[in-house]
Amino acid sequence: MADVIQLLPDAIVNKIAAGEVIQRPASVVKELMENAIDAGSSAVKLVVKDAGKTLIQVIDDGCGMSETDARMALERHATSKIREAEDLFSIRTMGFRGEAMASIAAVAQMELRTRRRSDELGTRIVIEGSEIKTQEPCQCDAGTNICVKNLFFNIPVRRNFLKSNTVEMRHIIDEFQRIALANSDIFFSLHHNNSEIFHLPPSNLRQRVVNIFGNPYNKRLVPVEEETDEMKLTGFVSKPEFAKKTRGEQFFFVNQRFIRSAYLNHAVLTAYEDLLPSDTYPLYVVFIDIDPKRIDINVHPTKQEIKFEDDRLIYNYLKVAIRHSLGKYRVTPTLDFDQEGSFSSVRMKPVSPARPTIRTFRSGEKGTPSSPTSGQGGGGFSNGSEAGRERNNLQNWEKLFEGLEEFAESEDAPATASESSEVTTIESSWSADPTLDSHTGGEMSKAQREPYQIHATYIASPIKSGFILIDQQAAHERILYERYLEALQDKQASTQKQLFPRTFSLPPADAGLLLEILPQINLLGYDIKEFGSNTFVVHGIPADAKGKGQEETAIDSLLAQYKNNLDLHLGTNENIARSMARSNAIKRGQNLSSTEMQTLIDQLFACQLPFKSPTGRNCFLTFELDELAKRFEKD
Structure with a gap:
């Protein structure tokens, strides 16, 4: 062979x-x-x-x-x-x-x-x-x-x-x-x-970051600089309030070489602790200068993955350096130890008139509420010494809890005047509240039919067979997605002209992307024109747009969503409609009135596909009464 x-x-x-x-x-x-x-x-x-x-x-x-x-x-x-x-x-x-x-x-x-x-x-x-x-x-x-x-x-x-x-x-x-x-x-x-x-042009690192990402980034940067015998850390991180929902502005450099490291990224996020909103990512440009003998870059053909001799050491140095910089530049919250340790400036909220009024009468006294004995001079204490003050406090606490045992027993059997030295009378205006009246009829009242929010995230709405639970953000994304897609197809959308046009600047990369999709965005009600040097001017916004005066934020969010959807092989119109719906939808944690909730429900079930959001999330779930009854049965 x-x-x-x-x-x-x-x-x-x-x-x-x-x-x-x-x-x-x-x-x-x-x-x-x-x-x-x-x-x-x-x-x-x-x-x-x-x-x-x-x-x-x-x-x-x-x-x-x-x-x-x-x-x-x-x-x-x-x-x-x-x-x-x-x-x-x-x-x-x-x-x-x-x-x-x-x-x-x-x-x-x-x-x-x-x-x-x-x-x-x-x-x-x-x-x-x-x-x-x-x-x-x-x-x-x-x-x-x-x-x-x-x-x-x-x-x-x-x-x-x-x-x-x-x-x-x-x-x-x-x-x-x-x-x-x-x-x-x-x-x-x-x-x-x-x-x-x-x-x-040639510049320092801060100016280079600003030239790449835009002038607004200058005020967002916090310097990071630490040097030890093992390594040197330099660079910048962003303030927590400027963290974005999408990745893409995170850079690690080891000996001037860009690397990817989920481990070091975790160190940065840990340094921020509770400063970052959920699901947000801060910008960082961090340079690690280390002896080449302590790393191995011959791991992958792209040379973007390296091995450190001591990963944990690098992790801890990075976390401590960033945390120190955030504290040094007053980004992290601090405790004011110079403030007087008293509560004299704290104002208590007035008691709601709807709460019951409890009046306590001692036996043998007239029908007037008992009042604490005032000390000499009206200061609340009869003895100015520390021992007298503690003694008086003890007596007041005993008086406060006096008779609670008898009051607890009265829940099982009504107490008579001879059985207790005190008679407690509870006056309340709750019985006058018509919403607490029982409804014996088979039909639900108007109050019972009204939807209500759960944790400002979900909307519960009763139906004849049980109730439905609606994800308010997913539902609104579906509503806006179909509305925007229809506007792009029909090329008709109402625009509210601005009395004073606003200008905004974008990083060069985002400016080029916005120019590419600008005709489709203007079909949705925007009136945006190029102003030169990566700057745009807004002459009008969609008539139903929320957050007037926040056009730059809306465009930033739109571009971030659009870039995330590029890998999905969507058409331009569908991508823009999804991105606009995602950026303009009601967010989780936003409180809604009963009218707004009902309008959202009506618009959702008027959609062609009300079951799923554009990203594939369920818009609502249905719970049957039979299913609930089974859950309450004994195992």
């Missing part, structure tokens, strides 16, 4: 390796920009078209490469970062595997132009599917210019699995932001379809 095991050709090997390293256009962006950083660049320009599917171009002013190095860079496992195995434990560069350039060249059409500052001419190489098409001298600027065209042109299946341009562009922006945050001393710019999205 002939031998069947053989070495694979380099072209196939490169395609297999590319499947691990190059998963989408954002992977190419990451690898090329990290190479630019390792080349010592002071300026990096990223140009993409069609979310990287047509073109990804990275231009830097780094050290450049010679003709031989340029050719070797396209070979597998060819790198300038390490020389021997021991170098793996002292890595300070972004790349070290030597796989990225060969993997990109295997699945795309790539053109490389590079020149060292000491050379008069540079080198131009054109490669397609690991096959060199052209290698020649050329005139170019010092540094490196790499164009990657038609990604996955020779792997149609992989290209068909790419998501929409909006989703792929969001991943590219995520990678760009991580690298830009880690290198605030370098100029970065990002252009998409001939439009500049980011222009980030």
Whole structure:
């Protein structure tokens, strides 16, 4: 029998390796920009078209490469970062595997132009599917210019699995932001379809965060800085009140390299303790500088997962550092020990007139309520000494509980005047309340038919066979979803014009997303127009919109929900309708009047599909009387 095991050709090997390293256009962006950083660049320009599917171009002013190095860079496992195995434990560069350039060249059409500052001419190489098409001298600027065209042109299946341009562009922006945050001393710019999205001049970390996420973030940041013999922590966290419902603004960097760590994320959330509202996530940009010998980054091809020598030590340092910063900048609640320890300023609420009035008469006294004996001078104490004060307190407490045993016994048998030294009379106006009258008829009264809230979250409404329990948020989401979807289809919605138009700014990434879906949003009753420099002006809002004057908050919530739904492969209209319904719906914990609850119930059962919310939650549950009766039976 002939031998069947053989070495694979380099072209196939490169395609297999590319499947691990190059998963989408954002992977190419990451690898090329990290190479630019390792080349010592002071300026990096990223140009993409069609979310990287047509073109990804990275231009830097780094050290450049010679003709031989340029050719070797396209070979597998060819790198300038390490020389021997021991170098793996002292890595300070972004790349070290030597796989990225060969993997990109295997699945795309790539053109490389590079020149060292000491050379008069540079080198131009054109490669397609690991096959060199052209290698020649050329005139170019010092540094490196790499164009990657038609990604996955020779792997149609992989290209068909790419998501929409909006989703792929969001991943590219995520990678760009991580690298830009880690290198605030370098100029970065990002252009998409001939439009500049980011222009980030060299600055300190705080200014870089503000330039990426927008000016409003400047007042939200709390500095974090701790240094020990083991490690150094620097960066920023956000104030608790600015935490968001969605993730995406959480960044860990270890030796300038972005990493993912659920363990360290838990340390940050633990540091906030009870400061964060439920299901919210604070922004943090935390840099951990540690000896490379104490970590292992050779864990995953993306190099975003690392192993620490002592995870628990890093966890505790991080938690303590953030907690210390929150306390130092007066974010955490404090106790005022200078306040006088008395309750003289506390005002008690007046007793409700509906409560029963209890009057106690001692036997042999006139029909006037007994009153405590006042001390000398009206101060409440007859003796100014501490012993006298304690004695008087003891007597008052005894008087307070005097006769309670007889009162407890009177519940079983009525007491006579001879059996007790006190007669207790209870006067109450409750009997005059008509709502407490018993209804002996078979029909429910109007009061009994009215819905009521449970914990400001659920609405209970009686029906003939039992009752229904409605999730007020899920129900309102269903109502708004169908209303918005109908408005988008009919292209008719009422708009309330603003007397004074309001402007708001968004981070560049969100501004680009809003521009893309702005026509559909305006169909829902908004009148929003671009104002330039990632700024928009609101001329009108939907007539039934709640929270007038909070347009920016509503748009932020809408964009967050829209981004979360991008991976669901929904149509644009359906995604916007779901996002608007989610952001504008009544929230759990919001109190409603009886009229509002009844209106919500009527509108819910007028929907085409009242059973489920757009996200799949049950809108209501039905409980039958027979089912309740069985639950009360003995086991």
